[in-house]
Amino acid sequence: MRKTLTRCAMLLLGLLIAAAGAWGVLAILFAGPADALLRNSLAGVFAVVTLAALIALVVRRWRGRTLVTYLIQFIALLFCWYRLEPSNERDWQADVAVLPYASIDGDLVTMHNIRNFDYRSETDYTPAWYDKTFDLRKLRGVDLIASYWMGPAIAHVFLSFDFGDDEHLAISIETRKEKGEAYSTLKGFFRQYELFYVVADERDVIRLRTNYRRSPAEEVYLYPLHAPIEHGRQLFLEYIQRINTLKDHPEFYNSLTTNCTTAMWLHSRVNPQHLPFDWRIIASGYVPQLLYQHDLINSAGLPFAEVRRQAHINARAQAANDAVDFSRLIRMDDPAQPVEPAAQPPAAPGTRSE
Template sequence: MLKFIKVSLLVLTLIGITAWAVLAIYFGDSHSSIVQACVAVVFGLFGLVTLASLGFARWRRRALVAYSILFFLILIWWLFAVSPSNERQWQSDVSKLPYATVEGDTVTVHDIRNFDYRSEFDFSPAYYTKTFDLNKIEGVDLFAVYWMGLAIAHTIMSFNFGEKEYLAISIEARKELNEGYSTIKGFFRQYELMYIVADERDVIRLRTNYRKNPTEDVYLYRLQGPKENARRLFLEYLRKINELHDKPAFYNSLLDNCTTAIWFNTRVNPGHLPFSWKILLSGYVPEYLYESQRLDTRIPFLDLQRQAHINPAAQAADQSPDFSQRIRAAYDKLQIQ
């Protein structure tokens, strides 16, 4: 039985790392090629040969040693030759990296995105620079965007600076020209990490009004917590934004995505939420926040969730200059009650 377990674990390990190496070789450094595909196939076949050798004592050790050397070389190549870059042919919606300058309590954010959309892929690019007073920050809102069931959501943080001023920050995979998003590719250093700093009429309205295939449902939740936490979190975001502006990093579908990155950023605050499986299954983040007393708990979560759905309000507001206020009307009504 012990021998059977050891062999089974070895077989599963070989299958797993062979599959990983084949995909790593195939995807390569940003682009695939015929040569990469051929090398990936050859390594995959060698992995099958190594698996078959486990049944032959005479060849087992030699095959495992040769396989280990080849895999080690592939791993070294992947770790050191596949590197992030800010110098690629980017899609126009992610072509500019934002950055910020901080002087005491004053923050100036450069290249805030504010596109004028006619459809999801038809828009007029526009950016602006704006200065914010850190003393005016009042809190943080969370947007949860669903398009593929209840378990997965894209999360966006928006910082409230009072006087009807909001700044949204969406953590995303930075895609190259004519490149689509793939969760699988996101595990293999295929996308750079990007913090999109945007007007809510851009990054939120895009999802409520213009994404049609598939449609996206957007929910807005006001987070509970002291203003000092919001300030620290905003400054941590800016630190990361400036770091990525100078030194690119890879997006990772599991470890550094739109939601896990938020959790890592919130660790600057005392009493931050402990890690939970609901952060990995990001669609359950609002529920986790509710259970942790970080959302308004005066009404049941399902009722709060219904009031948090902003698609109808966003579609009615559309290009209105008070877009941010109108999508918050339902929540503000709850606050009054």
């Protein structure tokens, strides 16, 4: 029995060393020194010491010193890891170059730097931002937008707040990428991106996905949520507080713990009837089904397949394109109804462009 317990303990320790070693190698490769030769050399040394530690578990005479060496290098890596700091001062891509923030005066929330780019393609656009004041007393609904590009399990999910009179403010939790940087889920685990809240006009953040992204194309669904409007106000203010905090105190994005759906779920805890954690919060493509199951999507008693069919807005968005009333048109029941094309209105006072 004693030998069995010892072997089990060694097996568990070996799994722990292997997992920590794999994490350490990737951490050095993604977040290590800028010099490629030095970075790769350090990763190689870390891998060799990890392998030696695993061998030492079955070779007793090596065990003590090898495990101590492994522990010292792992502690040194953790020390360097926790010294990595997020920043708002980098050479950012244009679409995330300007931080949004808000000023609050009672029920009036003035949102600064609302993104409203004029797109000609996904990568060819004229940057523009504007400021706008929203009255919390006029909030009448919240919509969930889910955008799919790689199967049913993965989606980018974000919210849009409806203030009436065709005034919608979309807030999308994303990565803040530097120029020349592309998104990678794996890199997102290793402090390679700052956390960014895109605050945008729907003609920007929705139309980009329905009308301009082609490699791969995205399929976008809009679901009106079903909840007390006071919960919507609390959720909006929770988002605003977080946005203002990030302006002065940047944070790292994490592919697992601080992504579009986990952050949304954390924000929802401001309301007393928030959902318990569910595996579908990680498998983000199934978030609409999760909300439907808990009667948090306006369904009119329809089965989810029909609700999903009605929620698909690509055709409506492509027909509306740059219409002034884009938000109204993408919510029409009949996507085939003729659309009057209209030029995008001049940006509101406070617009900045580059």
